[in-house]
Every structure is written in C-alpha cells, then in structure tokens.
Amino acid sequence: MRIKKNVSKQKFKKLTYPHMKLLYNVALKYTGNVFDAEDIVQETYLMAFNKFHQLKDPARCKPWLLRILRNNFLKNCHKAKARQRLQETDYIEFLKQHIREKDAEEQLVNDSSTRLLKTAIDKLPVKYREVLMLYYMDEMLYKDIAKTLDIPIGTVMSRLTRAREGLKTGLMKKINASRDNILDLNLKGMKQGPN
Secondary structure, eight states: OHHHHHHHHHHHHHHHGGGHHHHHHHHHHHHSSHHHHHHHHHHHHHHHHHTGGGOOOGGGHHHHHHHHHHHHHHHHHHHOSSOOOOOHHHHHHHHHHHSOOOOHHHHHHHHHHHHHHHHHHHTSOHHHHHHHHHHHTSOOOHHHHHHHHTOOHHHHHHHHHHHHHHHHHHHHHHHHHHHHHHHHHHHHHHHHOOO
C-alpha cells in the first residue's frame, strides 16, 4: 500500500509541478495579492493530490488543475466577499524585490502603464477576466478554455470579445481622464499668468 502511494506521489509531482508557476500567476490575477494567491495554489495542490485518482487523461492535467484553482477561488470569494489588498508598503516592498534594476524614468513609465492595465483588468467581471487571462497568459486555445471553465466554445469567444471591449473602454476612460486633468492644470496655469 505504501509503495503504491509513493508511486502515485511521484507521478503526481511529475504531472502537476510543471504547472505551478502558471497556477500561481492565474491565482495572483484572480486575487490581486501574493498571500491569497499562495493560499489558493496550496489548496489547489492539496485538493488535486487527494483527487488525483480522478484524473483519467494525464494530458489534460493543466486544464484539470486550472479548473480546481478556479473553483477554489470562487469558493473563497463566496466565503469572504471583501478581499483585502496588500498594504501600500507591502506592495512597494514586493515590487522592489521582483523588479530588476532600471533607470527611474523607465521604471516609472512601466509601473504607471502596468498599474493602468491592472486596474482596467481588475474592473472586469470575473467571468471575462478569467477568459482573458487563460487566453493571453497561458496562450490556451478556445477549446481548451471551454473545457477548463466547463462552458461552450461560443461563450468563450463571446466573453473574450467582451473582455477586450471592456478593457479598451476602461483604458480609454483612464487615458482621457488623465488628459483632462493635465489640460485643466495647464489652463489654470495659463489663467494665472507669469509672476
């Protein structure tokens, strides 16, 4: 019995561990912070190990793990409606540790673009956000996304289109608001005139 469990454990590691980084990235996008992402990935691997006997086709391991991850995220969302974000200082420390050295101006532009994009993605409903992430982050095909999320392929295509439109609209609103603020500042400065 113990030998069978060890063989199963080795097979589990061989099939599932290569997908850990992807699962973490998806969980990070779902939750928005590293602490919850790590918890969900850990829960996913624990559940996957306990239900490993249910995986019939080893080639379908990645979508199977992503489905478990998604279900864990949704379960956690129902348990706790309000998700806490990292405190500003923790987020800054995280960025310092994970961003390579760049000159300040380039880093500022990249950070502001990344924040703008992240904010726009976070404002999308979960059903659009998850399709967007699976398509672009993991470069999954429509049919694989459909199997992972257990929805028809037409729904995947529809959600992806709506996610792109929502993202575009959100980004355009932010960009236009930034331009208006800059324009207001310039106009106020012109009205006051030189001192």
